[in-house]
Amino acid sequence: MKVTIDQDKCVSAGSCVMAAMDVFDQRDEDGVVVLLDPTPPADLSDDVHQAAAVCPALAITVED
Amino acid sequence: MTTPIAAYDIARSPGCPFDPAPAMREQSRQAAVSRTRLWDGSTPWLVTGHAEHRQILSDQRVSIQPANGTPRLNPGEAQSTSHAAPSFILLDDPEHARLRRMATGAFTVKRVEALRAPTRRIIESRLDELVAGPNPADLVEAFALPVPSLVISELLGVPYGDHEFFQANSRIIINRNSTGEQRGAAGQALAGYLDGLLGQKLAAPADDMLSALAARVTAGELTRAEAVGMGVLMLFAGHETTANMIALGTLALLEHPEQAALLRDSDDPKVIAGAVDELLRYLTITHGGLRRVALADIELGGETIRAGEGIVVVNETANRDPSVFPDPDSLDLRRDARAHVTFGYGIHQCVGQSLARMELQEAYPALLRRLPTLARAADLDDIPFKHDGFIYGVYRLPVTW
Ligand code: HEM
């Protein structure tokens, strides 16, 4: 699984962090998404897909 | 031969205070994208399906700026100008993003987690006062309103002692029946108040959001008027919504005791978080209609929305879309409701959502545990629901324990 993010699109809602804490974080100054793990282990697949699905800015792409 | 377009009506039916308006539901059953007729005779698009809701709100070719011709949902709104609901909530990108990103740092998941313990203390002390006071009591006045008001006051750096002033003015802004004049005056009163506070923070900064905004004014990143606008928006958006959710959510739990038990007895944060998202979905207090206008021709749900046409996006029917939420009309705290759109979608999705979620995750279980015998102290029919609000809820909730 390969995850990419688009920080320009991100609106800092934090939904990705709530869905998959080990994969996504937020910058302190403006809450913009930070990718902790671009190739998360398979057991996080559901959480990562959930994060991409709830992201209001369509800023997360997941390739299986 | 065209069929007449139904009038836009969000009023819920008295017997089903938790369900969307019957006519709105009927229209959503017939089509995910249709037309609605407003009070002024205009016939903007009505987006009621879940997929279509998310699609249109994440389309960069829609605008939220009233000057571009967003629909006006009531006469009061037509007369009032932007100061009633100011700042980036009524701006498009890139201006919107520039201002929003100055606020979002305060609402990261991490920052909000740090507010959990202080929020818990606020909740416990309100509960202490509630139990020490008269029984029955009004849960709105004694608990639902003060808790989020105290939290946002602390976060912003607004003295809670002024709560009657800012609560009263916020109430005028979100009442659908307020005239433009009333709404403008309330907005200006809040702006004047925040401007005074900002002046104090410029002189003597503290560790709060208004001080952070003041520092940006000093640094030339923000005008003083922009900072005031953001302060008003935060103060006003930050307490009424959550307050309505606390009171209406409690009422819904009292109507579903087996569901309330789940929240009361669980110590699993994931279960509690899931339950809160389901309450947000089921109740959809933000049923006021999200207003947008198309800036280009947009294909949506088999229809073509032409450039310049108005759009009303409906959260409450999207949240009852059976293709996303099976058996959508039942409250099921165990379901996965995270795809709900109660906080909107796209670039304007609620800035304060992690704060609101955290407050709710703390408020319901604390209330249910502290008062295990909590019960309604009035018939459901006698409870004053906010049928006149952009934000749904109850004016009063008499309870006993
Ligand atoms: C249960 C509680 C809440 C609900 C249901 C809610 C709902 C919403 C919705 C639906 C929007 C989008 C409006 C649109 O797209 O036209 C929004 C935007 C916003 N909310 Fe909330 N909200 C809640 C709590 C809060 C809190 C606690 C704060 C602040 C401290 C807040 C601040 C804002 C702001 C600043 C915006 C504008 C965002 C933008 O335009 O980019 N909200 N909210």
Ligand code: SF4
């Ligand atoms: S969910 Fe999307 S918009 Fe929100 S912080 Fe994550 S990437 Fe950004």
